[in-house]
Amino acid sequence: MTTETHATAGSQAPGMPVVVDGRLRSTNPGTGALVGEYPVAGPGEVRAAVTRARGAADWWGGLGFAGRAERLRRWAAALARRMPELARVVHADGGKPVSDALLEVTAAVEHVAWSARNARRVLGPRRVGGSLLMPDMGAVVEYQPFGVVGVIGPWNYPVFTPLGSIAYALAAGNAVVFKPSEYTPAVGQWLVDSFAEVVSDAPVFQVVHGLGDTGAALCGSGVDKVAFTGSTRTGKRVMAACAETLTPVLVECGGKDAMIVDADADLDDAADAACWAGMSNAGQTCVGIERVYVLDAVADEFVAKLKANAEALTVGDEDADLGPITMPGQVDIIRRHITDAVERGGTVVLGGPDAVQPPYVHPTILLDVPEDAAAVREETFGPTLTVTRVPSLDEAVRRANATPYGLGSSVFSRRRAMATARRLRSGMTSVNSAMAFVALPSLPFGGVGDSGFGRIHGADGLREFTRPKAIARRRFRTPLPVLSFRRGRRTDEFVQRLVRFLHGRG
Numbered sequence: 001m002t003t004e005t006h007a008t009a010g011s012q013a014p015g016m017p018v019v020v021d022g023r024l025r026s027t028n029p030g031t032g033a034l035v036g037e038y039p040v041a042g043p044g045e046v047r048a049a050v051t052r053a054r055g056a057a058d059w060w061g062g063l064g065f066a067g068r069a070e071r072l073r074r075w076a077a078a079l080a081r082r083m084p085e086l087a088r089v090v091h092a093d094g095g096k097p098v099s100d101a102l103l104e105v106t107a108a109v110e111h112v113a114w115s116a117r118n119a120r121r122v123l124g125p126r127r128v129g130g131s132l133l134m135p136d137m138g139a140v141v142e143y144q145p146f147g148v149v150g151v152i153g154p155w156n157y158p159v160f161t162p163l164g165s166i167a168y169a170l171a172a173g174n175a176v177v178f179k180p181s182e183y184t185p186a187v188g189q190w191l192v193d194s195f196a197e198v199v200s201d202a203p204v205f206q207v208v209h210g211l212g213d214t215g216a217a218l219c220g221s222g223v224d225k226v227a228f229t230g231s232t233r234t235g236k237r238v239m240a241a242c243a244e245t246l247t248p249v250l251v252e253c254g255g256k257d258a259m260i261v262d263a264d265a266d267l268d269d270a271a272d273a274a275c276w277a278g279m280s281n282a283g284q285t286c287v288g289i290e291r292v293y294v295l296d297a298v299a300d301e302f303v304a305k306l307k308a309n310a311e312a313l314t315v316g317d318e319d320a321d322l323g324p325i326t327m328p329g330q331v332d333i334i335r336r337h338i339t340d341a342v343e344r345g346g347t348v349v350l351g352g353p354d355a356v357q358p359p360y361v362h363p364t365i366l367l368d369v370p371e372d373a374a375a376v377r378e379e380t381f382g383p384t385l386t387v388t389r390v391p392s393l394d395e396a397v398r399r400a401n402a403t404p405y406g407l408g409s410s411v412f413s414r415r416r417a418m419a420t421a422r423r424l425r426s427g428m429t430s431v432n433s434a435m436a437f438v439a440l441p442s443l444p445f446g447g448v449g450d451s452g453f454g455r456i457h458g459a460d461g462l463r464e465f466t467r468p469k470a471i472a473r474r475r476f477r478t479p480l481p482v483l484s485f486r487r488g489r490r491t492d493e494f495v496q497r498l499v500r501f502l503h504g505r506g
Helices: 043-062 064-081 083-094 098-123 160-171 185-198 212-219 232-243 267-283 296-311 328-343 393-401 417-423 458-463 488-503
Strands: 018-020 023-027 034-039 126-128 137-145 148-152 175-179 205-207 225-229 249-252 257-261 289-295 347-350 364-367 384-390 409-412 466-474
Touching: 023 185, 034 083, 034 185, 043 148, 043 175, 043 205, 043 212, 064 083, 064 098, 064 160, 064 185, 083 098, 083 185, 098 160, 098 458, 148 160, 148 212, 160 175, 160 185, 160 225, 160 458, 175 185, 175 212, 185 205, 212 232, 225 232, 232 249, 257 267, 257 393, 267 289, 267 296, 267 384, 267 409, 289 296, 289 393, 296 347, 296 364, 296 384, 328 364, 328 384, 384 393, 393 417, 409 417, 458 466
Parallel strands: 148 175, 148 225, 175 205, 225 249, 257 289, 257 409, 289 384, 364 384
Antiparallel strands: 018 023, 023 034, 126 137, 137 466, 347 364
16 A cells, blocks of 8 residues: 555666566665565456465364464474574565564564464353343353455564464464565565465465555455554555455554653663664664653763663664665655754754765664654654653653554653553553563554554454354243243343342442
Protein backbone atom coordinates (compact mmCIF):
# COMPACT_ATOMS: atom_id res chain seq x y z
CA MET A 1 0.00 0.00 0.00
CA THR A 2 3.01 2.27 -0.41
CA THR A 3 3.73 4.59 -3.30
CA GLU A 4 4.85 2.68 -6.36
CA THR A 5 8.35 3.29 -7.66
CA HIS A 6 9.24 2.51 -11.24
CA ALA A 7 12.62 3.22 -12.73
CA THR A 8 15.17 1.83 -15.08
CA ALA A 9 17.95 -0.28 -13.66
CA GLY A 10 20.50 2.39 -14.38
CA SER A 11 18.67 5.05 -12.39
CA GLN A 12 18.05 2.98 -9.26
CA ALA A 13 19.24 4.77 -6.13
CA PRO A 14 20.86 2.59 -3.45
CA GLY A 15 18.15 0.87 -1.43
CA MET A 16 15.29 2.17 -3.57
CA PRO A 17 13.12 -0.69 -4.87
CA VAL A 18 12.24 -0.56 -8.54
CA VAL A 19 10.29 -2.75 -10.92
CA VAL A 20 12.05 -3.64 -14.17
CA ASP A 21 10.36 -5.91 -16.72
CA GLY A 22 7.92 -7.20 -14.12
CA ARG A 23 10.59 -7.99 -11.54
CA LEU A 24 11.28 -6.25 -8.24
CA ARG A 25 14.93 -5.34 -7.81
CA SER A 26 16.35 -5.04 -4.29
CA THR A 27 19.65 -3.28 -3.58
CA ASN A 28 21.66 -2.64 -0.42
CA PRO A 29 20.95 0.91 0.82
CA GLY A 30 24.54 1.44 1.92
CA THR A 31 26.44 0.12 -1.10
CA GLY A 32 23.88 -0.08 -3.89
CA ALA A 33 24.85 -3.71 -4.55
CA LEU A 34 22.13 -5.83 -6.15
CA VAL A 35 20.64 -8.28 -3.66
CA GLY A 36 18.06 -10.03 -5.81
CA GLU A 37 15.20 -9.86 -8.30
CA TYR A 38 11.73 -11.24 -7.64
CA PRO A 39 8.62 -11.57 -9.85
CA VAL A 40 5.96 -9.01 -9.05
CA ALA A 41 2.61 -10.56 -8.16
CA GLY A 42 -0.39 -8.88 -9.75
CA PRO A 43 -4.00 -9.36 -8.60
CA GLY A 44 -4.29 -12.64 -10.48
CA GLU A 45 -1.14 -14.11 -8.96
CA VAL A 46 -2.20 -12.97 -5.48
CA ARG A 47 -5.62 -14.58 -5.81
CA ALA A 48 -4.00 -17.79 -7.07
CA ALA A 49 -1.73 -17.86 -4.01
CA VAL A 50 -4.74 -17.43 -1.72
CA THR A 51 -6.57 -20.24 -3.53
CA ARG A 52 -3.57 -22.54 -3.00
CA ALA A 53 -3.42 -21.47 0.63
CA ARG A 54 -7.09 -22.31 1.09
CA GLY A 55 -6.43 -25.95 0.26
CA ALA A 56 -3.24 -26.00 2.30
CA ALA A 57 -5.10 -24.60 5.32
CA ASP A 58 -7.39 -27.63 5.37
CA TRP A 59 -4.41 -29.96 5.54
CA TRP A 60 -2.51 -27.80 8.04
CA GLY A 61 -5.52 -27.39 10.32
CA GLY A 62 -6.13 -31.12 10.19
CA LEU A 63 -2.71 -31.80 11.69
CA GLY A 64 -3.97 -30.59 15.05
CA PHE A 65 -1.93 -28.78 17.65
CA ALA A 66 0.61 -31.58 18.06
CA GLY A 67 1.28 -31.97 14.34
CA ARG A 68 1.69 -28.24 13.79
CA ALA A 69 3.84 -27.80 16.89
CA GLU A 70 6.23 -30.54 15.77
CA ARG A 71 6.74 -28.86 12.39
CA LEU A 72 7.06 -25.37 13.83
CA ARG A 73 9.66 -26.63 16.32
CA ARG A 74 11.65 -28.07 13.44
CA TRP A 75 11.44 -24.73 11.64
CA ALA A 76 12.59 -22.89 14.78
CA ALA A 77 15.52 -25.31 15.02
CA ALA A 78 16.44 -24.66 11.40
CA LEU A 79 16.28 -20.91 11.95
CA ALA A 80 18.46 -21.24 15.04
CA ARG A 81 21.10 -23.22 13.15
CA ARG A 82 21.12 -20.74 10.28
CA MET A 83 21.03 -17.48 12.23
CA PRO A 84 24.30 -16.12 10.77
CA GLU A 85 23.09 -16.85 7.24
CA LEU A 86 19.77 -15.09 7.77
CA ALA A 87 21.50 -12.15 9.46
CA ARG A 88 23.65 -11.68 6.38
CA VAL A 89 20.54 -11.58 4.20
CA VAL A 90 18.97 -8.98 6.50
CA HIS A 91 22.14 -6.89 6.28
CA ALA A 92 22.34 -7.15 2.50
CA ASP A 93 18.67 -6.36 1.95
CA GLY A 94 18.11 -3.56 4.47
CA GLY A 95 21.61 -2.39 5.43
CA LYS A 96 21.27 -3.27 9.11
CA PRO A 97 24.58 -4.09 10.86
CA VAL A 98 25.05 -7.84 11.20
CA SER A 99 25.10 -7.64 15.01
CA ASP A 100 21.69 -5.92 15.02
CA ALA A 101 20.39 -8.47 12.54
CA LEU A 102 21.54 -11.37 14.71
CA LEU A 103 19.73 -9.90 17.71
CA GLU A 104 16.56 -9.58 15.63
CA VAL A 105 16.74 -13.17 14.40
CA THR A 106 17.40 -14.44 17.94
CA ALA A 107 14.21 -12.80 19.23
CA ALA A 108 12.24 -14.11 16.25
CA VAL A 109 13.29 -17.72 16.90
CA GLU A 110 12.09 -17.38 20.50
CA HIS A 111 8.65 -16.35 19.29
CA VAL A 112 8.35 -19.19 16.78
CA ALA A 113 9.23 -21.67 19.52
CA TRP A 114 6.85 -20.07 22.04
CA SER A 115 3.90 -20.10 19.67
CA ALA A 116 4.48 -23.78 18.88
CA ARG A 117 4.82 -24.70 22.53
CA ASN A 118 1.78 -22.80 23.83
CA ALA A 119 -0.85 -23.00 21.09
CA ARG A 120 -2.66 -26.01 22.55
CA ARG A 121 -2.72 -24.54 26.07
CA VAL A 122 -4.10 -21.20 24.89
CA LEU A 123 -6.41 -22.30 22.08
CA GLY A 124 -7.57 -25.74 23.13
CA PRO A 125 -11.27 -26.29 23.99
CA ARG A 126 -12.16 -25.19 27.51
CA ARG A 127 -15.26 -25.47 29.66
CA VAL A 128 -16.65 -22.22 30.99
CA GLY A 129 -19.20 -21.52 33.71
CA GLY A 130 -22.87 -22.21 33.09
CA SER A 131 -25.97 -20.57 34.57
CA LEU A 132 -28.29 -21.44 37.44
CA LEU A 133 -31.15 -20.49 35.17
CA MET A 134 -30.23 -23.33 32.82
CA PRO A 135 -28.44 -26.03 34.84
CA ASP A 136 -29.02 -28.51 32.03
CA MET A 137 -26.61 -26.69 29.71
CA GLY A 138 -22.85 -27.07 29.57
CA ALA A 139 -20.67 -24.35 28.00
CA VAL A 140 -17.53 -24.79 25.91
CA VAL A 141 -15.34 -22.25 24.09
CA GLU A 142 -13.12 -23.29 21.18
CA TYR A 143 -10.76 -21.18 19.08
CA GLN A 144 -10.93 -22.01 15.38
CA PRO A 145 -8.44 -20.73 12.77
CA PHE A 146 -9.62 -18.13 10.27
CA GLY A 147 -8.30 -20.12 7.33
CA VAL A 148 -5.97 -17.91 5.29
CA VAL A 149 -4.21 -14.91 6.83
CA GLY A 150 -2.54 -12.22 4.74
CA VAL A 151 0.50 -10.62 6.35
CA ILE A 152 1.95 -7.32 5.11
CA GLY A 153 5.36 -6.86 6.69
CA PRO A 154 7.72 -3.93 7.33
CA TRP A 155 11.30 -3.36 6.27
CA ASN A 156 12.86 -2.18 9.53
CA TYR A 157 12.58 -5.56 11.30
CA PRO A 158 11.89 -7.85 8.32
CA VAL A 159 12.26 -11.08 10.33
CA PHE A 160 11.08 -10.37 13.85
CA THR A 161 8.01 -8.26 13.13
CA PRO A 162 6.28 -10.33 10.43
CA LEU A 163 7.05 -13.57 12.27
CA GLY A 164 5.14 -12.12 15.22
CA SER A 165 2.08 -12.55 13.00
CA ILE A 166 3.18 -15.44 10.79
CA ALA A 167 4.31 -17.86 13.50
CA TYR A 168 1.27 -17.24 15.68
CA ALA A 169 -1.11 -17.52 12.73
CA LEU A 170 0.50 -20.81 11.70
CA ALA A 171 0.44 -22.19 15.23
CA ALA A 172 -3.28 -21.36 15.41
CA GLY A 173 -3.91 -23.46 12.29
CA ASN A 174 -4.00 -20.89 9.49
CA ALA A 175 -2.17 -20.81 6.18
CA VAL A 176 -0.31 -17.55 5.46
CA VAL A 177 0.27 -15.46 2.34
CA PHE A 178 3.07 -12.99 3.09
CA LYS A 179 3.73 -9.74 1.28
CA PRO A 180 7.14 -8.52 2.54
CA SER A 181 8.19 -4.92 2.21
CA GLU A 182 9.50 -4.00 -1.23
CA TYR A 183 12.62 -2.79 0.58
CA THR A 184 13.41 -6.25 1.98
CA PRO A 185 12.03 -8.88 -0.42
CA ALA A 186 15.08 -11.15 -0.10
CA VAL A 187 14.38 -11.65 3.60
CA GLY A 188 10.74 -12.56 2.93
CA GLN A 189 11.75 -15.04 0.24
CA TRP A 190 14.34 -16.60 2.53
CA LEU A 191 11.79 -17.14 5.31
CA VAL A 192 9.30 -18.82 2.99
CA ASP A 193 11.97 -21.00 1.39
CA SER A 194 13.31 -22.12 4.77
CA PHE A 195 9.82 -23.07 5.93
CA ALA A 196 9.21 -25.05 2.73
CA GLU A 197 12.33 -27.11 3.46
CA VAL A 198 10.65 -28.24 6.68
CA VAL A 199 7.03 -28.36 5.49
CA SER A 200 6.95 -29.43 1.86
CA ASP A 201 3.58 -31.20 1.89
CA ALA A 202 1.44 -28.17 1.01
CA PRO A 203 1.90 -24.40 0.36
CA VAL A 204 1.08 -23.44 3.93
CA PHE A 205 3.33 -20.36 3.87
CA GLN A 206 3.71 -18.44 0.60
CA VAL A 207 5.20 -15.11 -0.47
CA VAL A 208 3.96 -12.54 -2.98
CA HIS A 209 6.30 -9.72 -3.99
CA GLY A 210 5.58 -6.24 -5.21
CA LEU A 211 4.89 -2.63 -4.37
CA GLY A 212 1.74 -1.01 -3.04
CA ASP A 213 -0.53 -2.58 -5.64
CA THR A 214 0.42 -6.06 -4.46
CA GLY A 215 -0.48 -5.16 -0.89
CA ALA A 216 -3.81 -3.76 -2.09
CA ALA A 217 -4.45 -6.94 -4.07
CA LEU A 218 -3.79 -9.05 -0.98
CA CYS A 219 -6.35 -7.02 1.00
CA GLY A 220 -8.97 -7.71 -1.66
CA SER A 221 -7.99 -11.30 -2.46
CA GLY A 222 -10.43 -13.09 -0.18
CA VAL A 223 -8.07 -13.72 2.74
CA ASP A 224 -9.87 -14.20 6.04
CA LYS A 225 -7.78 -11.69 8.00
CA VAL A 226 -5.00 -9.19 7.29
CA ALA A 227 -2.15 -8.41 9.68
CA PHE A 228 -0.38 -5.19 8.74
CA THR A 229 2.69 -3.44 10.12
CA GLY A 230 3.73 -0.06 8.79
CA SER A 231 2.92 3.63 8.90
CA THR A 232 -0.31 5.00 10.31
CA ARG A 233 -1.18 6.53 6.94
CA THR A 234 -0.81 3.21 5.11
CA GLY A 235 -2.57 1.38 7.95
CA LYS A 236 -5.65 3.52 7.37
CA ARG A 237 -5.57 2.64 3.68
CA VAL A 238 -5.32 -1.06 4.51
CA MET A 239 -8.31 -0.75 6.81
CA ALA A 240 -10.30 1.05 4.12
CA ALA A 241 -9.48 -1.65 1.56
CA CYS A 242 -10.43 -4.45 3.95
CA ALA A 243 -13.65 -2.68 4.92
CA GLU A 244 -14.99 -3.32 1.42
CA THR A 245 -15.28 -7.02 2.25
CA LEU A 246 -15.51 -6.74 6.07
CA THR A 247 -12.17 -8.52 6.30
CA PRO A 248 -10.88 -8.19 9.88
CA VAL A 249 -7.53 -6.48 10.33
CA LEU A 250 -4.72 -6.24 12.83
CA VAL A 251 -2.91 -2.92 12.47
CA GLU A 252 0.46 -2.17 14.10
CA CYS A 253 1.58 1.31 13.13
CA GLY A 254 4.22 3.81 14.20
CA GLY A 255 5.09 5.37 17.50
CA LYS A 256 6.70 8.34 19.18
CA ASP A 257 7.77 6.51 22.29
CA ALA A 258 8.84 8.37 25.39
CA MET A 259 11.16 7.56 28.27
CA ILE A 260 10.74 9.14 31.69
CA VAL A 261 13.78 9.49 33.96
CA ASP A 262 12.87 10.14 37.59
CA ALA A 263 15.10 11.93 40.09
CA ASP A 264 15.98 8.67 41.86
CA ALA A 265 16.73 6.71 38.68
CA ASP A 266 19.97 4.85 38.03
CA LEU A 267 21.34 7.35 35.53
CA ASP A 268 23.98 5.04 34.09
CA ASP A 269 21.33 2.46 33.21
CA ALA A 270 18.90 5.11 31.97
CA ALA A 271 21.48 6.75 29.69
CA ASP A 272 22.58 3.38 28.31
CA ALA A 273 18.97 2.33 27.64
CA ALA A 274 18.01 5.65 26.03
CA CYS A 275 21.04 5.50 23.77
CA TRP A 276 20.40 1.93 22.69
CA ALA A 277 16.64 2.26 22.28
CA GLY A 278 16.99 5.54 20.42
CA MET A 279 19.98 4.78 18.21
CA SER A 280 20.05 1.03 17.50
CA ASN A 281 19.02 0.07 13.97
CA ALA A 282 19.82 3.72 13.17
CA GLY A 283 16.71 4.72 15.09
CA GLN A 284 14.45 2.86 12.66
CA THR A 285 12.40 1.15 15.36
CA CYS A 286 8.68 1.68 15.90
CA VAL A 287 9.05 1.01 19.64
CA GLY A 288 12.37 2.85 19.88
CA ILE A 289 12.70 5.82 22.21
CA GLU A 290 12.47 9.19 20.45
CA ARG A 291 11.63 11.47 23.40
CA VAL A 292 13.12 11.60 26.91
CA TYR A 293 11.62 13.56 29.80
CA VAL A 294 14.04 13.88 32.68
CA LEU A 295 13.52 15.61 36.00
CA ASP A 296 15.41 18.86 36.48
CA ALA A 297 17.40 17.62 39.46
CA VAL A 298 19.28 15.01 37.42
CA ALA A 299 18.97 16.42 33.90
CA ASP A 300 22.52 17.75 33.48
CA GLU A 301 24.10 14.53 34.72
CA PHE A 302 21.82 12.38 32.59
CA VAL A 303 22.50 14.40 29.43
CA ALA A 304 26.26 14.18 29.98
CA LYS A 305 26.09 10.38 30.33
CA LEU A 306 23.79 10.06 27.32
CA LYS A 307 26.11 12.16 25.17
CA ALA A 308 29.14 10.10 26.19
CA ASN A 309 27.34 6.89 25.18
CA ALA A 310 26.09 8.24 21.85
CA GLU A 311 29.30 9.88 20.68
CA ALA A 312 31.13 6.56 21.08
CA LEU A 313 28.93 4.90 18.46
CA THR A 314 30.31 4.10 15.03
CA VAL A 315 28.43 4.65 11.78
CA GLY A 316 29.01 2.64 8.62
CA ASP A 317 28.52 -0.76 7.01
CA GLU A 318 28.09 -4.24 8.45
CA ASP A 319 30.40 -3.99 11.50
CA ALA A 320 29.37 -0.50 12.68
CA ASP A 321 26.94 0.28 15.49
CA LEU A 322 24.65 2.22 13.14
CA GLY A 323 23.99 1.33 9.52
CA PRO A 324 22.40 3.34 6.71
CA ILE A 325 18.88 4.72 6.60
CA THR A 326 17.03 2.03 4.66
CA MET A 327 14.45 4.23 2.94
CA PRO A 328 16.24 7.01 1.03
CA GLY A 329 13.25 9.32 1.42
CA GLN A 330 13.40 9.07 5.21
CA VAL A 331 16.70 11.00 5.23
CA ASP A 332 14.83 14.16 4.20
CA ILE A 333 12.34 13.72 7.05
CA ILE A 334 15.13 13.30 9.59
CA ARG A 335 16.92 16.36 8.24
CA ARG A 336 13.72 18.42 8.42
CA HIS A 337 13.06 17.42 12.01
CA ILE A 338 16.58 18.27 13.16
CA THR A 339 16.74 21.58 11.29
CA ASP A 340 13.32 22.68 12.51
CA ALA A 341 14.19 21.79 16.11
CA VAL A 342 17.37 23.87 16.01
CA GLU A 343 15.72 26.82 14.29
CA ARG A 344 13.04 26.86 16.98
CA GLY A 345 15.49 27.10 19.86
CA GLY A 346 16.48 23.54 20.63
CA THR A 347 20.06 23.06 21.83
CA VAL A 348 22.31 20.67 19.94
CA VAL A 349 24.06 18.40 22.44
CA LEU A 350 25.43 16.08 19.76
CA GLY A 351 25.16 15.91 15.99
CA GLY A 352 22.68 18.37 14.51
CA PRO A 353 21.97 19.19 10.85
CA ASP A 354 25.51 18.21 9.81
CA ALA A 355 24.88 14.69 11.17
CA VAL A 356 22.79 13.94 8.09
CA GLN A 357 25.21 12.44 5.57
CA PRO A 358 23.18 10.22 3.21
CA PRO A 359 22.73 7.34 3.33
CA TYR A 360 23.83 7.67 6.94
CA VAL A 361 22.69 9.81 9.85
CA HIS A 362 25.01 10.20 12.81
CA PRO A 363 23.68 10.19 16.40
CA THR A 364 21.92 13.42 17.31
CA ILE A 365 20.75 14.64 20.72
CA LEU A 366 18.62 17.77 20.99
CA LEU A 367 17.81 19.45 24.32
CA ASP A 368 14.62 21.31 25.26
CA VAL A 369 12.99 21.32 21.84
CA PRO A 370 9.54 23.00 21.84
CA GLU A 371 6.76 20.47 22.34
CA ASP A 372 4.97 21.45 19.15
CA ALA A 373 8.06 20.91 16.97
CA ALA A 374 8.05 18.13 14.37
CA ALA A 375 10.91 16.38 16.18
CA VAL A 376 8.63 15.95 19.21
CA ARG A 377 5.26 15.44 17.52
CA GLU A 378 6.06 13.34 14.44
CA GLU A 379 7.79 9.99 14.06
CA THR A 380 11.39 10.73 13.07
CA PHE A 381 12.63 7.17 12.51
CA GLY A 382 16.28 8.13 12.74
CA PRO A 383 19.07 8.06 15.35
CA THR A 384 17.84 11.17 17.13
CA LEU A 385 16.66 11.87 20.67
CA THR A 386 14.95 14.93 22.09
CA VAL A 387 15.65 15.38 25.80
CA THR A 388 13.40 17.72 27.77
CA ARG A 389 13.85 18.86 31.37
CA VAL A 390 10.65 18.78 33.43
CA PRO A 391 9.91 20.01 36.97
CA SER A 392 7.90 16.99 38.13
CA LEU A 393 6.94 13.43 37.37
CA ASP A 394 3.36 14.53 36.74
CA GLU A 395 4.58 16.91 34.05
CA ALA A 396 6.70 14.16 32.51
CA VAL A 397 3.66 11.87 32.28
CA ARG A 398 1.51 14.65 30.84
CA ARG A 399 4.00 15.37 28.08
CA ALA A 400 4.69 11.72 27.36
CA ASN A 401 0.96 11.16 26.84
CA ALA A 402 0.44 14.30 24.73
CA THR A 403 0.66 12.52 21.38
CA PRO A 404 -1.83 10.63 19.21
CA TYR A 405 0.54 7.65 19.21
CA GLY A 406 0.58 5.05 21.97
CA LEU A 407 2.87 2.13 21.20
CA GLY A 408 5.67 1.65 23.74
CA SER A 409 7.23 3.62 26.60
CA SER A 410 9.88 3.39 29.30
CA VAL A 411 10.24 4.51 32.92
CA PHE A 412 13.39 4.72 35.01
CA SER A 413 12.64 5.18 38.69
CA ARG A 414 13.16 3.38 41.97
CA ARG A 415 10.15 4.30 44.09
CA ARG A 416 7.54 5.32 41.54
CA ALA A 417 8.27 3.14 38.54
CA MET A 418 5.23 0.83 38.45
CA ALA A 419 2.76 3.56 39.35
CA THR A 420 4.15 5.73 36.57
CA ALA A 421 4.12 2.87 34.06
CA ARG A 422 0.40 2.37 34.63
CA ARG A 423 -0.28 6.05 33.92
CA LEU A 424 1.37 6.03 30.50
CA ARG A 425 -0.98 5.80 27.52
CA SER A 426 0.78 3.06 25.60
CA GLY A 427 0.26 -0.57 24.78
CA MET A 428 3.56 -1.57 26.40
CA THR A 429 5.94 -0.14 28.99
CA SER A 430 9.40 -1.22 30.13
CA VAL A 431 10.40 -0.42 33.71
CA ASN A 432 14.07 0.36 34.34
CA SER A 433 14.77 -0.94 30.85
CA ALA A 434 13.80 -0.11 27.27
CA MET A 435 11.99 -2.25 24.71
CA ALA A 436 12.26 -5.28 27.01
CA PHE A 437 8.67 -6.28 26.26
CA VAL A 438 9.76 -7.14 22.72
CA ALA A 439 11.94 -10.02 23.92
CA LEU A 440 9.32 -11.64 26.18
CA PRO A 441 7.16 -13.92 23.99
CA SER A 442 4.45 -14.21 26.65
CA LEU A 443 3.63 -10.48 26.51
CA PRO A 444 1.14 -9.07 23.98
CA PHE A 445 2.58 -6.53 21.54
CA GLY A 446 0.53 -3.65 20.12
CA GLY A 447 -0.56 -0.09 20.61
CA VAL A 448 -3.43 2.33 21.02
CA GLY A 449 -4.52 5.44 19.13
CA ASP A 450 -2.54 6.16 15.98
CA SER A 451 -0.28 3.22 16.80
CA GLY A 452 -3.04 0.81 15.80
CA PHE A 453 -4.97 -1.99 17.44
CA GLY A 454 -4.90 -5.74 17.85
CA ARG A 455 -2.09 -7.75 19.41
CA ILE A 456 0.63 -10.12 18.29
CA HIS A 457 2.76 -12.27 20.63
CA GLY A 458 1.67 -14.14 23.72
CA ALA A 459 -1.71 -15.71 24.33
CA ASP A 460 -3.46 -12.62 22.96
CA GLY A 461 -1.42 -12.96 19.77
CA LEU A 462 -2.49 -16.57 19.30
CA ARG A 463 -6.16 -15.71 19.86
CA GLU A 464 -5.85 -12.81 17.41
CA PHE A 465 -5.65 -15.34 14.59
CA THR A 466 -8.68 -17.38 15.59
CA ARG A 467 -12.44 -17.09 15.81
CA PRO A 468 -13.86 -17.86 19.24
CA LYS A 469 -16.52 -20.54 18.84
CA ALA A 470 -19.15 -20.75 21.60
CA ILE A 471 -20.88 -24.12 22.10
CA ALA A 472 -23.80 -24.66 24.48
CA ARG A 473 -24.44 -28.40 25.00
CA ARG A 474 -27.53 -29.82 26.64
CA ARG A 475 -26.49 -32.40 29.22
CA PHE A 476 -29.86 -33.63 30.57
CA ARG A 477 -33.60 -32.95 30.41
CA THR A 478 -34.83 -30.42 32.97
CA PRO A 479 -38.31 -30.43 34.56
CA LEU A 480 -38.40 -26.63 34.14
CA PRO A 481 -37.65 -25.94 30.46
CA VAL A 482 -36.76 -22.25 30.01
CA LEU A 483 -36.12 -22.20 26.27
CA SER A 484 -39.39 -23.77 25.19
CA PHE A 485 -43.07 -22.94 24.67
CA ARG A 486 -43.66 -25.81 27.14
CA ARG A 487 -42.32 -23.84 30.06
CA GLY A 488 -45.71 -22.62 31.39
CA ARG A 489 -46.62 -20.31 34.27
CA ARG A 490 -44.93 -22.45 36.91
CA THR A 491 -41.59 -22.16 35.16
CA ASP A 492 -41.98 -18.40 34.62
CA GLU A 493 -42.73 -17.85 38.31
CA PHE A 494 -39.80 -19.99 39.38
CA VAL A 495 -37.41 -18.12 37.07
CA GLN A 496 -38.59 -14.75 38.39
CA ARG A 497 -38.11 -15.86 42.02
CA LEU A 498 -34.65 -17.22 41.21
CA VAL A 499 -33.57 -14.01 39.46
CA ARG A 500 -34.84 -11.87 42.35
CA PHE A 501 -32.98 -14.10 44.81
CA LEU A 502 -29.75 -13.96 42.84
CA HIS A 503 -29.71 -10.33 41.76
CA GLY A 504 -32.51 -8.37 43.39
CA ARG A 505 -30.81 -7.64 46.71
CA GLY A 506 -28.29 -5.13 45.35
